[in-house]
Amino acid sequence: MLVKYNKQEYQRSHTQEQQRFGLRKLSIGVASVLLGTSIVVAGNTTAHASSNAELADSNDQSVATVAASPVTHQDAVALNSKQSTVTETTQATSDQSGASVNSAHQVASPTAARSAQATSTSEPAKQPATVDLTFVDDDNNGAIIDSPYLPSENNGHHYAHGFIGEKISTTAYNNGTRSVDRMLRALTGRHDPYVLNGSYTLPTEFTDSLMTVQIHLKHRVETHADYPTKTITRTIHYRRAYPYDGSQMVDDDGKLIPDYQVQYEVTPVVVIDKATGKQTVTYTIKNLQTGKVTTIENDGTDPITIDYDQVASPTVTDWIADEAAVGGHYQMNFGIDSWKVSANDWQDLQTVTYKYDESKLKIGDVVPKAARHEAVIVEISADGTRMTVTRTFYYGFTDDSGDNLDHPEIQHYGGSQSLEFTREKATDSAGNTTYSPWQAVTTNTFPKYVYQEHYGHPQGYDLPYGYSPAVTIDPNADLSTLSGITVYDPYGPTYKVSIIDDTNNKVLNVYGGDRDNYLSVPEAGDGYQHTRDAAEQTRRTIYAAVAGYQDQGYVVVSDDFGQISTNNAANQSHSEGIEDYAKYVYTIHLAKKATSQTEQKTVKRIVHFVADNPAHDQLQASQTQLINYTTSYFTDPDGNLVNAKQLVDKDGNVVKDDAGNPIYIVDSANQTTPRKTWTVLTPATGDGVTVTGNQASYQQVRQDFIDVPAGALAGHWQIERAARDTVDGQQLATKTAPVEAVDNDLPDGTVEHVYLVYTQPQTPETIDPNDAGKVTPATPGNTPGSGAGTATSASVAVSPAAAQLSAADSQNAQGKHLPQTGQANSRGLLALGLTAFLTAIGLGAVNRKRQD
Known part of the structure; x- marks a missing residue:
């Protein structure tokens, strides 16, 4: 029985069978x-x-x-x-x-x-929507900016895509890769060529299928206004032509016509367009007299031409100016690249020449020798009954020639005097004419002629011979042989010497220059030795006074006197000008000597590394950044701080003392307040200092973490903050000792403290990401009760419930359970189990029947 059944069971299990199912007629x-x-x-x-x-x-x-x-x-x-x-x-x-x-x-x-x-x-169904964002250049007619530094989707267009009704993310543009702020930073950063031109509003929600947004930008410009102002001084001279040899013009009142002078200030401003690279230079020209302002604009490579205002020439009776109004222009023949290295003060001289009507000579006019009247002028009327006798006066200056002579060659018109005479005329029957003797109408004597009564004292001269004596004539004598009628009276030049303290522009001594106390220039010739001896004595007196001032700490800055001589050309060569009672003016300039002094100083910054605890314990050694300075300055003989300059001679050579060192004097022309100018000693003592030119800067000290290996402070420390002066002092913007330019004028011994404060970070609690509500989806393999036969039919039976869930509903179903559906699934499983139980009973009955 056992072998039989085992054989049958073996054959049944290894034979391919087709299963059939049916209902047996069993109750x-x-x-x-x-x-x-x-x-x-x-x-x-x-x-x-x-x-x-x-x-x-x-x-x-x-x-x-x-x-x-x-x-x-x-x-x-x-x-x-x-x-x-x-x-x-x-x-x-x-x-x-x-x-x-x-x-x-x-x-x-x-x-x-x-x-x-x-x-x-x-x-x-959702409707798609798009935002088209562009950046436009308002300085380029609103052109769309397509920058190589900002990628775009379509030649400068930046799109954001979505659906109408949805919110627009801040990083929605360029396929969701960029925000507007980030794109703006790519165009308008500190070194970028654009800046924002006005405000803008971004949409926050898709409201239409195509939405357009424009953000307006303009070109960033770089302005350079650090170019010096240059001054053009325009001077117009008014001069007389021959026979006045270019002397200064006088007005109708005999006063000198002063030069016309006006200054123009020229100030450039350079503007560079960072988007195009174009350079524009605007020159502002201001007339300092009228306040009128004009501008010239170019690219900075071409010279500029400044047009002058028209200036009317003064009107003088009987004189004609060669230009009734003077205009003109001034050309600055260099571009902006040479502006800073060119001179700041420019001079432009124009001359207006006046020509006198020679038929109307006036006193003081130079008269050529050929035109002088060496004898009296006798004029008789046509009928022979009236006669005018005129004597002419000329005067000369003893220094008009090479030497100071008592008989000058050049003569000036000094005026004239006339006497009137009359006589009777008779004609006989034969037609012969006879005249009676000349009779004076008023007088036959020329009166005394004082020159000052006519045109005043000639500037710069003494008055030893300032008149012509009275002369009586006989009108019936031979007037051509009259002597003493034409008078040549000379004027002798004078000179003046002043000793001036340039330190405070104070006059220390004056010699000459006074009507009653003038110094006469010595004359040449054997008969005038006494004039030369007097001049030498005056010279010795002057230099004795100079030596006395030198003993008081003064030095001679300049001396244009030296001595006076009989040579007028030499005297004129070092004269500073002319005054009422001095033809030649000289000045000896003194100044207080300046003495050089030297000092040194030290400033530093100490960076501390401390813990953020009540004791502020030091975590590591402090770092010291040290700067050494030196300065040289000058003091006057009284010990006062002064501005100084090197003493140079008239040829521009530096004057040195006996030891070969340059001599310094107080610079009175420098009106700035004297101060000590400190120079950084390089290389600087200590680490952490950068020196550029004469500017020292503390380098940045940054240390984010400190690991203390042992002790009470052992552990890992992290930077918390940085403070100045004290731990709880002014908190710095960065958690470092920042880069700082150091003021060169800080007092000696200045110490700055920066505290880097550290804390020990807390270890954050670790969260297992698997605990965050993970949902494991069901699969056929892990479905409870899955198997073959009837179980497969049961799983198909619940498929309509699964079919009801779309892709979106499936996500909702995982988070939300339907109570009724859950109950139904429970009943299905119960029914499935009951069916399997009953089937097993039925199969068992069939099996027992087979065995029977």
Whole structure:
């Protein structure tokens, strides 16, 4: 029996059989199958109804509407990928199970159709939307900016895509890679060529299929206004032509016409367009007399021409100016690149020449020798009854020639005097004419002629011979032989010497220059030695006074006197000008001597590394940044701080003392307050200092972490803050000892403190990411009770509930459980287990029957 059954069992297990199922005519078998089927159908029907009701409520749709739109099995299969998977499983089972599986499909299809229609109704199709963002250049006619530093999708267009009604992310542009702020930083950074031109508003929600946004930018310009102002001094001289040898013009009152002078200030401003690289230079020209301002603009490479204002020439009676109004221009023949190295003061001289009508000589005019009247002028009327006798006066200056002579060659017109005479005329019968003797109309004596009564004292001369004596004539004598009628009276030049303290512009001594106390220039010739001796004595007196001032700490800055001589050209060569009672003016300039002094000083910054605890314990050694300075300055003999300059002679050579060192004097022309100018000693003593030119800067000290290996402070320390002066002092913007330029004028010994304060960071609590509500989806392999045969039919029976879930609903289903559906699934499992139990009873009965 055992061998038989084992052989049969072996053959049965190794033979390919097609399983067949049917209902036996056994009361227990039929009853069990019918009972299980009814329970399964009833349980699943309840679950689907409940699920449809829940879905209908969640999507605000009517159950009646869903039920009224049935679809075929094929329509339900096309709903989503999950439903397709379930349908394939059903089809495979159908091939094995036959009619019972087809009946399951008939149950599932109407429910799936209603689920598909409910899903389609609750989620209408979304409308796509796009934001087109561009940056426009307002300085280039609104052109769209397509910068190589800012990638774009379409020649400067930056798009953000979405659906109408959705919010626009801040990083939605350029396919969700950039924010507007980041794009702006690429165009408007400190070194970038653009700046924002006005405000802008960005949309926060997609409201239309195409939305356009423009952000307006303008070119960044770099302005350079550090160019020095240059001054052009325009001077117009008014001069007389021959026979006045270019002397200064006088007005109708005999006063000198002063030069016309006006200054123009020229100030450039350079503007560079950072977007185009174009340079524009605007020159502002200001007339300091009228305040009139004009501008010239170019690219800075071309010279500029400054047009002058028209200046009317003064009108003088009997004189004609060669230009009634003077205009003109001044050209600065260099561009902006040479501006800083060219001179700051420029002079432009113009001359207006006046020509006198020679028929109207005036006193003081130079008269050529050929035009002088050496004898009296006798004029008789046509009828011979009236005679005018005129004597002419000329005067000369003893220094008009090479030497100071008593008989000058050059003569000036000094005026004239006339005497009137009359006589009777008689004609006889023969036609012969006879005249009676000349009789004076008033007098026959020329009166005394004082020159000052006519044109005043000639500037710069003494008055030893300032008149012509009275002369009586006989009109009936030979007037051509008269002597003493034409008078040549000379004027002798004088000189003046002043000793001046340039330190305070104070006059210390004056010699000459006074009407009653003038110094006469010595004359040449054997008969004038006494004049030369007097001049030498005056010279010795002057230099004795200079020596006395030198003993008081003065030095001679300049001396244009030296001595006076009989040579007028030499005297004139070092004269500073002319005064009322001095033809030659000399000045000896003194100044207080300046003595050089030298000092040194030290300043430093100490960087402390401390803990953020009550004791502020030091974590490591402090770092000291040290700077050494030196300065040289000058003091006057009284010890006062002064501005100084090197003493140079008239040729520009530096004057040195006996030891060969340059001599310094107080610079009175420098009106700035004298101060000590400190110079950084390089290389600087200590680390952490940068020196550029004469500017020292503390380098940045940065240390983010400090590890203390042992002790009470052992551990890892992290920078918390940086403070100045004290731990709790002014908090710095960065957690470092920053880069700082050091003021060169800080007092000696200045110490600055910077505290880097550290704290020990707390270890954050670790969170396992696997605890964050992880959901494990169900698979056929881990479904409870899965197996072959009837269990497969049971899994297909629940497929309509799975078919009802779309891709979005599946995510909601994982977070939300339907209570009714859960109950239905529990009943299905119970029915499945009961069916399996009854089937096992039926199979057991059949097996026992076979054994029997």
